[in-house]
Amino acid sequence: MLRLEDFRHIVPDETLAEIYARARSLYGRHVIHLNATYQGGGVAEILYSLVMLMNDVGVDAGWRILHGSQEFFEITKSFHNALQGAKLNLSERKKRVYRRVNEDFARFTHIDHDCVIVHDPQPLALIRSYRKTQPWIWRCHIDLTEPHAELWDFLKGFVLKYDQVVMSSEKYFKKDLPVDQRLMYPAINPLSPKNMAISDKGIEDQLAHAGVPMDKPLITQVSRLDPWKDPEGVVDVFKLVREQVDCRLVLCYNVASDDPEGLQMYKKVQRKANKMLETGDVLLVVGNSEKLVNAIQRHSKVIVQKSIKEGFCLAVTEAMWKGTAVVASNVGGIPSQIEDGRNGYLLEPQDTEGFADRVTRLLKDPDEATELGRQARETVRQKFLITRLLSDYLDMLNAIMN
Known part of the structure; x- marks a missing residue:
């Protein structure tokens, strides 16, 4: 209780x-x-x-x-x-x-x-x-x-x-x-299984159970499989990032009982990622476990939220609370949370190259990613x-x- x-x-x-x-x-x-x-x-x-x-x-x-x-x-x-x-x-x-x-x-x-x-x-x-x-x-x-x-x-x-x-x-x-x-x-509730503190061992166990290797830096989007979240666009961003940095993309998706579109979007992403799914460079991970989402958000080097439309986007809030650097679309309620360049990065959703540039930059400069994450966590503590x-x-x- x-x-x-x-x-x-x-x-x-x-x-x-x-x-x-x-x-x-x-x-x-x-x-x-x-x-x-x-x-x-x-x-x-x-x-x-x-x-x-x-x-x-x-x-x-x-x-x-x-x-x-x-x-x-x-x-x-x-x-x-x-x-x-x-x-x-x-x-x-x-x-x-x-x-x-x-x-x-x-x-x-x-x-x-x-x-x-x-x-x-x-x-x-x-x-x-x-x-x-x-x-x-x-x-x-x-x-x-x-x-x-x-x-x-x-x-x-x-x-x-x-x-x-x-x-x-x-x-x-x-x-x-x-x-x-x-x-x-x-x-967000910072004490929920999705947001509470978790040990390094706990993170490793959750990722291992979900079949997520830890041998490469992870870029992750956590969302419903929904056209407004643009998971196909995230795959396009990853293709450009991978040309600069050897990394892995995780699309951690959840399924809601009132959303019948999830299966259709799943098939579209499968077609889009194609061979990268076969090689394991792109992973589709069911995120209905809050503890798994927590572990993935904490272990990821960068969280991407390439939404076309958003009401608010608590997936961004969650990642910010965990001190993970976020690169997100300048839409809906996201700019209420992120101040560009201070506690994350904001881009227009159609700017695929811009997304790739910011993600690559953060993968190459972990000190900047850490500072953005620190500022992000404090923003959530004060406001969200x-x-x-x-x-x-x-x-x-x-x-x-x-």
Whole structure:
């Protein structure tokens, strides 16, 4: 059971005392979080820690998962992509399936809590099925800078019923949305198996079990196998780096139950990497084990995040916390974390040669990589730990419920 007291000596005692004080006016208040998956992806990881900590400080917080069909999750994945700018044929059938799954789920999900917090588009329409007697908050973890216009108009009809919308970047705020919008950066739990300290022996054991050799420097991207993460582009970067430095690429991917695109992307990467997979120069490693991800991020010389779009990207936050140098795309919430040249490197996602140049530079200059990693860890300590996120949630709940 995660407790706030566990974070003593990671954050100042004053921070913990302030959190306890913020929670006092919320004692016994009943809050429910709703999302579409309990594993895979940053939202589930955040909720796993956040809900326990909310309960520990005196808020009665629960967490429920929307039940949906394969067709529903294929539709909502296309919605996710379209909200980030992809094309979409928004048929009446898709709208009907989306509404029906939410309506069916509402029939056996009783919501009589003091506040309802809905995460991302999948359960957004639940609000239609209840007579509102409490504040509803929509927490959007997606990049909304250029959403598909027709889809946004459709979903906005549900969002209008909410009392507040929370975004991961001010760039995502919508001028055409007459609902209060609030900025809240995601965060990591430094005590989770993915982020806690691990011994050199523990790292070696995890890599050996996963079949990852330690004979060459590792370049790694940790992400879903998703077109927005551009794993094929990472392979192109690696090809250029390998001309300068003998190294190995690890694509450490996870699989979420609400993401049906993973297998398709896996096959595309296989075709792209081709012979390099056969020789072991490129490795596809299933990252559903948090301890394995931890070990790979710590052992890697450089973490790459060549995303085309990002809501925030906790994979970057995780690597920064571990003191590993990061080269990442200047998109979404990543520039909220990385200051180019100080605690990592930022490039435009299409700049393959630029990515290769920075990665090569860091492989050849380990002192620079170490300094970037040191600055990165301190950035996360100050801004992106779960204690700060808990404090933000308590502030929001106090404002909307009291």
